[in-house]
Amino acid sequence: MTRPKAKFVAAALATMLAGGMAAAETREITIGTGSASGVYRIAGETICRLLNRDTARHGLHCQTRGTGGSIHNIEAIRSGALDFGIVQSDVQYLATKGQGQFKDSGPFKDLRAVFAVYPEPLVVLARDKSGVARFEDFRGKRFNVGNPGSGTRTTIDMLLAAAGMSTNDFSRASELSPDEHGKALCENRIDGLGYVVGNPAANLQAITKACNAHLVPLTGPAVDRLVVETPYFAYTTIPGGTYPGNRDAVRSFGVVATFVTSAKVPNETVHAVASAVFEHFDEFRKQHPIFAYLHPMDTVHSGLTAPLHDGAFRYFRERGWIRRGD
CATH class of the missing domain: 3.40.190.10 (Periplasmic binding protein-like II)
Structure with missing residues (x-):
């Protein structure tokens, strides 16, 4: 093998080895x-x-x-x-x-x-003409509490306990994921949903635009107890206009x-x-x-x-x- 060719082979081998080491x-x-x-x-x-x-x-x-x-x-x-x-x-x-x-x-x-x-506040939406103005109005209605294993489900369970409620207070407590709950609300299969999410969320923008869903404020003694007694909750406000058809600011609470x-x-x-x-x-x-x-x-x-x-x-x-x- 000639010296130039030997140098070329050695250089190529060195490059291959170096690349292999980097990959490894x-x-x-x-x-x-x-x-x-x-x-x-x-x-x-x-x-x-x-x-x-x-x-x-x-x-x-x-x-x-x-x-x-x-x-x-x-x-x-x-x-x-x-x-x-x-x-x-x-x-x-x-x-x-x-x-x-x-x-x-x-x-x-x-x-x-x-x-x-x-x-990440807890955002609660209600179906248009559902008659829901506050969270307690969901008693006897169909509410999506979130899929098991999600942070949304954990937060909603805590809110229910603070309010003296349970999933038994709903006529049906569904466990749909965020990819499913919007369609269910617009198709009148549920009356409301909760979702812990940063705002604005594309998922919720689509729902409020497609079927005139409205934000439900989360205020009152139950929320106050949660915020005071737990180190990771804080009051928050969802600015007016964040979601289509919802011009007024809405109070809530949430996590990070x-x-x-x-x-x-x-x-x-x-x-x-x-x-x-x-x-x-x-x-x-x-x-x-x-x-x-x-x-x-x-x-x-x-x-x-x-x-x-x-x-x-x-x-x-x-x-x-x-x-x-x-």
């Missing part, structure tokens, strides 16, 4: 989101896209997985089936305590918060969508994810109207009821957003 070193990570029409999907896909821009540098490749929602994501992270997930702050809290739907599986001691994403992981996920991985999001935060905020008014400091200090992951803590301390003793 790339670590796949998964983010659990929610329904196909929800904001969780948009948030998760945006985080993955921002992270995947620098795969060659940090060796991480991200993909999202549609799931049944917050509770599913928590349990999948616990089992190792997911690396990260987007969950409601109340579900995050219950998981750390081993309460509610986590009573049988016990406290998730390795659950770690990474950052808050956006506020949070991004979580496990203590078993390496610090370097979590640091890289946080860096990818916050180094391109302006771009992140452009991906959905609900992200438009987010501020980095809010994402560090709102709704994080699980301990902060060490990798996230290191990144936020580097940015000066938290102090060493926080």
Whole structure:
């Protein structure tokens, strides 16, 4: 073999080996989101896209997985089936305590918060001409309480208990997913629905436009008790005009969508994810109207009821957003 040809073969072999090593070193990570029409999907896909821009540098490749929602994501992270997930702050809290739907599986001691994403009030819609003006008016009517395993279902169950109600107070309590409940409302198969979601949500915009559904305010003693007694609930207002045909602002209460992981996920991985999001935060905020008014400091200090992951803590301390003793 001639020397030039030998050099060419050696160079080609080196390139192949280097490429093989790079491919072998790339670590796949998964983010659990929610329904196909929800904001969780948009948030998760945006985080993955921002992270995947620098795969060659940090060796991480991200993909999202549609799931049944917050509770599913928590349990999948616990089992190792997911690396990260987007969950409601109340579900995050219950998981750390081993309460509610986590009573049988016990406290998730390795659950770690990474950052808050956006506020999520409970939005209640009623069918046009249903005669519903307040939540208690759904007694004796058909109401969709949300699919089992979702954060929506958890919040509605808590509201019912605070109001001295149960699913037995409805003539039918359906368990449709967010991808199904709009069609059911417009086809007069249910009289109302609840959905914990960031606003404006395309899912709810379609419903209010297609069949004149109206927002139902969530106020009164039951809501007051929930907000006062639980650390992860807060009052919120859905601005007038957020949804077609709903000109007036409507009071509600809600939680915060949070991004979580496990203590078993390496610090370097979590640091890289946080860096990818916050180094391109302006771009992140452009991906959905609900992200438009987010501020980095809010994402560090709102709704994080699980301990902060060490990798996230290191990144936020580097940015000066938290102090060493926080």
